[in-house]
Amino acid sequence: MxxxxxxxxxxxxxxxxxxxxxxxxxxxxxxxxxxxxxxxxxxxxxxxxxxxxxxxxxxxxxxxxxxxENGITTGDVADDCQKVILSNPVMCHLANNKAALAALSHLRMVRLPSALKLLLAAAYENRRTHEYLHELHTIALCAGFAAYARLSAMDTELLLSAALLHDLGVLYVNPELLEPSRRLTAREWASVAVHPRVSHMVALEIGKLRDEVGMGIGQHHERLDGSGYPFMLTKEKISPIGSILAAADAMAAIIERGGEGAAYQATLAIKLIPEEFNPVLKAYICTSLRDLVSAASCGDQPCYEQTRDVVEKLDQVEQKVAELLQGAAGKVHELLAMAGNICHNVRKALRATGVDFLLQSYAPGGEGAFCGEVYHIVHEAGWRLRNISRTLQLRADALALDEQAMLAPLIAILESPPAA
Ligand SMILES: [Fe+2]
Ligand SMILES: [Fe+2]
Incomplete structure (x- = not known):
């Protein structure tokens, strides 16, 4: 059963x-x-x-x-993907070429069993939702990538099938938890973060799809450096479809918001921590968006305080992780090592981009230097720290009470609001 x-x-x-x-x-x-x-x-x-x-x-x-009856078809989705490619200047650079549009046409050939047609319609029959827009961007990015990497017809079809179905698990999540403005508790986050696993089960048990498609779907929020969810898999355990889909999904989430700076933000997000994403997809994004990225697209949001807060938090987290690692064993040790690894990568990124140096050499009145590119780097770094907390909370339920208590002070630092 x-x-x-x-x-x-x-x-x-x-x-x-x-x-x-x-x-x-x-x-x-x-x-x-x-x-x-x-x-x-x-x-x-x-x-x-x-x-x-x-x-x-x-x-x-x-x-x-x-x-x-008469639910949304893969042909409808392919048509809407084309519209997204033609109407969004960033997507146009990524996928408005003959090879990408030919790759997209493979989606029309995907034959879905009636149970998946039903779920697809339940998720996307209303095509005015941001979930559908996200779906289209993810598929279009995968089509562009398939053309860039010259994937075979079979691999293209498998990748686009996975992109099409990757978020069906969201249907099984309480919709109230998906409100973008809602700040989730640890327990609520756990029930949202399980959706890739549910999508995987839907693909295998309901859709009877090939295992490589199901596996790729289940890995669409994992990261090659082990900082993703729900299983914190590292690159040896992530399948080719999983690693492509994970990067395409993350890029789609930035690009679908639109705006002038989207190309710059996507390029920065994919290369800031070199260990996170599929390197071929990274090359595809950076090469395709080269002409759109300019210093002007960074914007000029001031961010001295955010920079100071993120770097202070990083200092505290690194210190606490080092302290806790001394007495840790088993699963807790594994989690702390993961947290330490992410901190290490964030620190490296802040050094490589000069943000660390900028803060150390700050003199009163020098806030003007904290804008443009710095804002986006600090924003991305802040996200990585937030994800450590989410991952720790997600895994804490499976730990013994004394192990949970050991992680509590680290989670408290990560969740603490910025100093006034
Ligand atoms: Fe997802
Ligand atoms: Fe997604």
């Missing part, structure tokens, strides 16, 4: 939302595990399904017994 034999209410909610625009029908009789028939084959799905299913376990996962 799989986890999908229990109905996920958030996913069911999205399917019921879909019935407002499309017919969703039972492709088979729906039974619970006691043999009680809950819905007849051919019956249109309506809100009353939710009551009938209440806390029952099903003989067959719900996703496999429903189908959507």
């Amino acid at each position: 799989s986890v999908f034999n229990s109905v996920n209410n958030h996913c069911l909610g999205k399917i019921l939302e879909l019935t407002e625009t499309n017919d969703v029908v039972a492709s088979d009789d729906i039974y619970d595990t006691q043999g009680v028939k809950l819905w007849a084959k051919g019956g249109k799905i309506s809100a009353s399904l939710q009551e009938r299913l209440a806390s029952r376990k099903l003989r067959t996962p719900l996703e496999l017994t429903l189908e959507v």
Whole structure:
């Protein structure tokens, strides 16, 4: 029996939302595990399904017994990707060429089983959401990369299938937790951070897709240096599709926001910590966006205080990690080593870009030097520190209480607000 034999209410909610625009029908009789028939084959799905299913376990996962009529197709997605490529100047530099558009056409050839068509429609039938925009940017970036790296037709199709389905696990997350303005507690973050794992399970158990596609999907938030989630995998354990998708997903998140500085920010984010991302994708981004990146696109946000706060926090975290490592063993040692490694990479980036030096040589009245490129470097560095805290909290649940207590002061430093 799989986890999908229990109905996920958030996913069911999205399917019921879909019935407002499309017919969703039972492709088979729906039974619970006691043999009680809950819905007849051919019956249109309506809100009353939710009551009938209440806390029952099903003989067959719900996703496999429903189908959507006239839902969004891979052809629709490919058309919308083309529109994104042509309308966003950054995407235009990345993918408006014959080879990339030909690579994108492989998406039209992807044949999805009806359960995945249903989930795709539940996630993206409403095409005015930022989730759909993110989806399009991720796929378009993968198509551009496939052309740049001259991937074979088969590899291109597998990569684009993974890009298409990578965030379906989000359907199973409480939508309230996805509000961009919401600051998540550790427990809430854990239920969001599990979505790549859920997407992986959907691909394998519901979609019956090839394992390399499922694995790549499950790794789309991992980082080659082990600083990603949910499993903190390092490069030896991350598949080729996983490493490409992870970098494309991160770049998509920057580029989809648009704005003049997006090309600069994407280029900076992908190369700031050289150990994080797939090097071929890094070359693709940096080479393709070369002409768009100029000093002017850095903006001029002042950031002396943020710089000082981030560097002070980095100092404190490094010190605390070194102190805790002395008495640590097993899983806690592994987590602290990961935190120390990220700090080391952030420190290296601050040195390589001159930010460390700028702060050390600061003299009163010199705040004017803290703007432009420095702002973006410090912003990226701050994100890496925040991610250490998220990862530690994500893993803390699996630790013994005394091990959790050992990590608590480190998490407290990472979560502390900047000095007034
Ligand atoms: Fe994701
Ligand atoms: Fe994503």
